[in-house]
Amino acid sequence: MASYTAAPLARLVDQFESLPGIGHKSALRLAYYIIGQPEETAKQLASSILEARNTIHYCSICCNLTDQELCPICRNDARDKSVICVVEEPRDISALERTQEFNATYHVLHGAISPLSGIGPEELCIKELLNRVHQGGIREVIMATNPTVEGEATAMYISRLLKPLGVKVTRLAYGIPVGADLEYADEVTLARALEGRNEI
Amino acid sequence: MASYTAAPLARLVDQFESLPGIGHKSALRLAYYIIGQPEETAKQLASSILEARNTIHYCSICCNLTDQELCPICRNDARDKSVICVVEEPRDISALERTQEFNATYHVLHGAISPLSGIGPEELCIKELLNRVHQGGIREVIMATNPTVEGEATAMYISRLLKPLGVKVTRLAYGIPVGADLEYADEVTLARALEGRNEI
Numbered sequence: 001m002a003s004y005t006a007a008p009l010a011r012l013v014d015q016f017e018s019l020p021g022i023g024h025k026s027a028l029r030l031a032y033y034i035i036g037q038p039e040e041t042a043k044q045l046a047s048s049i050l051e052a053r054n055t056i057h058y059c060s061i062c063c064n065l066t067d068q069e070l071c072p073i074c075r076n077d078a079r080d081k082s083v084i085c086v087v088e089e090p091r092d093i094s095a096l097e098r099t100q101e102f103n104a105t106y107h108v109l110h111g112a113i114s115p116l117s118g119i120g121p122e123e124l125c126i127k128e129l130l131n132r133v134h135q136g137g138i139r140e141v142i143m144a145t146n147p148t149v150e151g152e153a154t155a156m157y158i159s160r161l162l163k164p165l166g167v168k169v170t171r172l173a174y175g176i177p178v179g180a181d182l183e184y185a186d187e188v189t190l191a192r193a194l195e196g197r198n199e200i
Numbered sequence: 201m202a203s204y205t206a207a208p209l210a211r212l213v214d215q216f217e218s219l220p221g222i223g224h225k226s227a228l229r230l231a232y233y234i235i236g237q238p239e240e241t242a243k244q245l246a247s248s249i250l251e252a253r254n255t256i257h258y259c260s261i262c263c264n265l266t267d268q269e270l271c272p273i274c275r276n277d278a279r280d281k282s283v284i285c286v287v288e289e290p291r292d293i294s295a296l297e298r299t300q301e302f303n304a305t306y307h308v309l310h311g312a313i314s315p316l317s318g319i320g321p322e323e324l325c326i327k328e329l330l331n332r333v334h335q336g337g338i339r340e341v342i343m344a345t346n347p348t349v350e351g352e353a354t355a356m357y358i359s360r361l362l363k364p365l366g367v368k369v370t371r372l373a374y375g376i377p378v379g380a381d382l383e384y385a386d387e388v389t390l391a392r393a394l395e396g397r398n399e400i
Contacts, residue, residue: 012252042253046246052212053242
C-alpha cells in the first residue's frame with residue numbers, strides 16, 4: 001500500500017488480500033466497507049473469526065469439522081453407520097447432502113494424495129478411516145474423491161488398503177452430467193459414459 | 201447453513217457472506233481457509249479489523265481516512281495546498297495518485313448527491329470543503345467526481361456554491377479512454393471527445 005494510506009487501513013487491506021480469491025481491489029472494497037460500518041459489525045466479524053478458529057476441530061470419528069466431540073452427522077442416530085462415503089474436503093459433504101439421497105456417514109480426508117505438492121498418504125486422515133473399518137460394522141465404503149488425477153490416485157490407494165479387510169469398496173459413477181449438452185462433453189467423460197451404460 | 205455444519209463455522213460463513221461482493225461459495229471458502237490456518241493468522245485478521253474500525257476517522261482538513269489528526273497528504277509539506285481535487289470516495293485518491301501527475305491536495309465527499317438513495321448535500325462533506333475555501337489561499341478546485349448522473353449533479357452543485365467565492369472551478373476532461381478501441385466507445389463519450397478536441 002502506498003504511503004498516502006493510513007497504516008491501520010493498509011494493514012487491514014494486506015490481511016484481506018492474503019485470503020484466497022481476494023485481490024487488491026476486493027480487499028480495498030472490504031476494508032472501506034468495514035470502516036464505514038457500525039463498530040458492532042466489525043466486532044462481530046472479528047469475534048466470529050476467532051471463535052471459529054478456536055473452537056472448530058476434527059470430529060473424532062469422521063474428521064469432518066465440528067465444535068463438539070462428534071460432528072452433527074456422526075451424532076445423528078437416524079444415519080446408517082454401516083456405510084462410509086469418503087470425500088476430500090468438508091465442503092464436499094455439503095454438495096452430497098444437497099442431493100438428499102444419502103443417509104449414511106462420511107469420512108473427510110482433508111486433501112488428496114499429490115506427490116507434486118508434497119502431500120503423501122500420511123498427511124491425510126487415512127489411518128482414521130482404516131481404524132473405523134477395523135472396528136467392524138462397516139458394509140460399504142464409497143470413494144467420492146474428486147474425478148481428478150489426485151482424486152483417482154487417492155481412491156485407488158485407499159481401496160487397495162480396504163479390500164483385504166473384506167469391506168465392499170465402490171466409486172461414484174462417471175458419465176455425462178445431467179442437464180449438460182452432449183456436444184460439449186469431453187471425450188474422456190463420454191467414453192466413460194458409454195462404458196458404464198445401463199439398460200433402460 | 202444446513203444443520204450438518206458446526207455452529208461457529210456457520211456463523212463465520214454468515215458474517216463473510218454479509219460483506220460486499222462475497223457470495224455463499226466464497227464465504228465458505230474463506231471460512232475453511234481461516235480454520236485451516238495457524239491460530240496467529242486468525243488473530244491477526246481479527247485484530248486488523250478491530251484496529252482499522254477503531255482508529256480510522258476523517259482527516260480534519262480533507263475528510264480522507266486517517267488514523268491521525270491529518271492524513272499523510274495534508275501532513276506533507278511538499279504538496280501544493282492551493283489546489284484541491286474533490287473526489288467522491290477515498291479509493292478515488294489511490295486512482296489519482298497512481299497517475300503520479302498530481303501534487304496538490306484532495307477533498308473527499310464520501311458519496312455523491314443522489315435523491316433516489318436519500319443522499320442530500322448535507323450527508324456529504326461539502327461544508328468542510330466550503331470552510332477550506334473560505335479560509336483562503338485556494339487557487340483552484342478540480343471536480344473529480346465520477347462521470348455518472350450523480351457525480352455530475354454533485355460537481356454542478358458544488359461549483360455553484362464555490363463560484364461566488366471567487367475560486368477557479370474545473371472539471372476533469374471527458375474523452376476517449378487511452379488504449380481503448382474507438383469502435384467500442386459509446387456515442388456520448390465520443391460526442392464529448394469531439395466537442396473537447398485539441399489542436400495537435
